[in-house]
Amino acid sequence: MPLIMLSGGMAVLVTLFGTPLLIKLLNKRGYSQAIRQSTDDVQYPEHSAKVGTPSMGGVAIIVAILVGYFGTHLVFWSVPSASGMLALWLVLGLAAVGLADDYLKIFRQRSTGIRARTKLIGQAVVAITFAIAAVNFPDDNGLTPASQAISFVRDTSLVLPLGLFLIWVWLLVTATTNGVNLTDGLDGLAVGAALASFAAYIVITLWEFNQSCTTTAGRLCYEVRDPLDLTVFASACAGACFGFLWWNTHPAKIFMGDTGSLALGGGIVGLAVMSQTEILLILIGGLFFIITVSVILQVGSFKLTGKRIFRMAPLHHHFELLGWPEILIVVRFWIIQALCIAVALTIFFFGWVVP
Numbered sequence: 001m002p003l004i005m006l007s008g009g010m011a012v013l014v015t016l017f018g019t020p021l022l023i024k025l026l027n028k029r030g031y032s033q034a035i036r037q038s039t040d041d042v043q044y045p046e047h048s049a050k051v052g053t054p055s056m057g058g059v060a061i062i063v064a065i066l067v068g069y070f071g072t073h074l075v076f077w078s079v080p081s082a083s084g085m086l087a088l089w090l091v092l093g094l095a096a097v098g099l100a101d102d103y104l105k106i107f108r109q110r111s112t113g114i115r116a117r118t119k120l121i122g123q124a125v126v127a128i129t130f131a132i133a134a135v136n137f138p139d140d141n142g143l144t145p146a147s148q149a150i151s152f153v154r155d156t157s158l159v160l161p162l163g164l165f166l167i168w169v170w171l172l173v174t175a176t177t178n179g180v181n182l183t184d185g186l187d188g189l190a191v192g193a194a195l196a197s198f199a200a201y202i203v204i205t206l207w208e209f210n211q212s213c214t215t216t217a218g219r220l221c222y223e224v225r226d227p228l229d230l231t232v233f234a235s236a237c238a239g240a241c242f243g244f245l246w247w248n249t250h251p252a253k254i255f256m257g258d259t260g261s262l263a264l265g266g267g268i269v270g271l272a273v274m275s276q277t278e279i280l281l282i283l284i285g286g287l288f289f290i291i292t293v294s295v296i297l298q299v300g301s302f303k304l305t306g307k308r309i310f311r312m313a314p315l316h317h318h319f320e321l322l323g324w325p326e327i328l329i330v331v332r333f334w335i336i337q338a339l340c341i342a343v344a345l346t347i348f349f350f351g352w353v354v355p
Contacts, residue, residue, distance in 0.1 A: 003072050004202065007232045008239035011068030015243030019060045023247065023254050026054030053252055056102050058260020061191075061240045062095050065267070068236030081226035082137040083145040083274050086130055087233045090266035093126035094177055098258030120174065126266070127173035131166045134273065141214055143225035151276035153351030154222060169273060176272075176281065177265030179288030182295060182314045184261040187250035189316060189330045191241050193287045193337040194264040198238035200284050200341045201271040204348055205230040208275060211352065220352050224276055237267045250327050280348060286340025287333055291315055 069088065073080050100122070101114045134146035148165040149155035160168060184190035209228040213221035224230075241264070247253045256264075265288075272281040282289050291314045298313035310318035319329045 003076060003228070003232050004206070004235045006075060007068040007072040008235035008242075009068075010071045011064040011236045011239030012243040014064035014067050015060050015240050016246055017243075018063065019057060019244055019247045019254060022057065022060050023054055026056065026254070053255060055255040055257040056099075056259055057244065057248065057254040057256040058095060058098060058102075058258070058263055060254075061244050061256060061260045062091065062263055064240035064243065065091060065233075065236045065263075068239055069233055072232055072236070081229040082139075083226035084229040084233050086134055086145050087230065087267060087270040087274065089133070090126060090130050090173070090270040091237075091263045093130070094123065094173075094266035095259050095263035097122035097126065098181075098260070098262035101258040101262075123174050123177060123262075124170055127170040128166050130173070130270070131169035134169075135162070135165070139225055141225075143223060145225050146273050147276070149276075150278060151273075152279045153348050154276050168278075172269050172273065172278060172281070173266065175292065176269040176285060176288065177262045179285060179292040180265035180268070181258060181261040183288050183291045183316070184256065185314060186316050186320075186326050186330050187252040188245055188248050189333060190261055191245050191248050191256060191264070192330070192334050193285075194268065195238055195241035195245065196334070196337050196341055197268050197284050198234050198241060198271075200345060201234040201268075201275065202231055202238060203345060204277060205234060205271070205275050207349075207352075222276070224274070227275070230271060230274060233267070234271055237264070250330065277348065280344050283340045283344035283347070286344070287337040290336070294318075 066088070069084065070080070097119060101119060104114055131146070135144050135148060138144050146169075147155055147159075148162065149157070149159045150168065180190055180194060183193060205224075205227045208222040208224045209231060210216070211218075211221050212227060213223050244256065244260075248256060268285055269281065272278050272284065277284065294310060294315035295313045297309050301307060301309045311321040312318050316329050316333060320326065
């Protein structure tokens with residue numbers, strides 16, 4: 001428990017007190033993100049008040065995660081685990097992809113950022129290198145950070161060959177990171193939902209540590225490598241989101257940008273793969289899943305019928321165009337995320353009680 005509290009506490013302090021320094025620096029240099037403006041052909045929600053708000057706040061989140069995770073290991077003089085380092089690789093690798101996107105949005109004033117194909121290639125490189133490494137580096141018990149089995153609340157009997165496993169992880173990474181990225185359209189919406197997901201993984205990985213097969217042998221124990229270190233990582237991510245939310249909530253003083261949204265998505269999917277809860281991720285990241293589906297439905301409907309289901313996708317912009325206040329949308333969507341996570345945790349613990 002001290003490791004978890006220290007990791008989260010250090011990360012909170014970094015984003016809570018470090019983010020205003022970043023805001024001041026970005027404002028001084030005029031680094032703000034381009035805001036989409038309505039035209040005669042396309043109607044966007046009214047976001048003129050957000051013009052001039054600095055972006056790239058994800059830098060503060062990443063620094064906080066690094067300080068929380070490595071600072072905890074330094075204080076307790078312990079060696080970071082392979083699982084923790086791989087989770088950080090996903091965060092940093094995907095943050096680099098997001099940073100390239102933010103660069104174009106801020107310095108070139110291109111609101112669309114990098115091309116979708118380029119972003120997908122970058123995500124694929126990070127995802128595949130993570131997947132390859134995750135099925136290597138066995139510990140003394142022969143456990144690797146991830147297994148090639150598809151998991152729900154633990155590994156199932158469906159074991160994928162390496163090629164299909166790489167594709168599976170790539171799909172998980174792409175879907176999750178883009179889901180967080182699509183959700184990051186209103187002040188505090190994505191980072192608040194991500195905070196809830198990381199909090200859920202603190203509970204899950206800590207439970208797996210207490211019921212680990214290496215210490216508590218039994219029919220329902222968990223064969224997860226480094227569960228406690230995954231808890232430390234999840235706590236650092238949650239703390240970073242918590243502190244950043246102070247500055248990102250409505251009216252936002254800073255946006256986290258793709259640097260932050262892709263990094264947080266990477267952290268979430270890394271925890272899902274290495275805690276053996278891949279399919280459960282649909283509920284743990286429930287809001288991100290709903291937002292992504294809304295975009296798929298909108299695009300599919302328009303291409304097939306020429307008609308749109310929503311006034312605008314992603315879904316939160318639909319409610320904006322209906323006249324809902326931004327803060328009302330954010331809070332209600334947070335409630336939806338909390339309900340999804342409550343169901344996910346219920347299923348997870350039910351899977352331990354009933355084999």
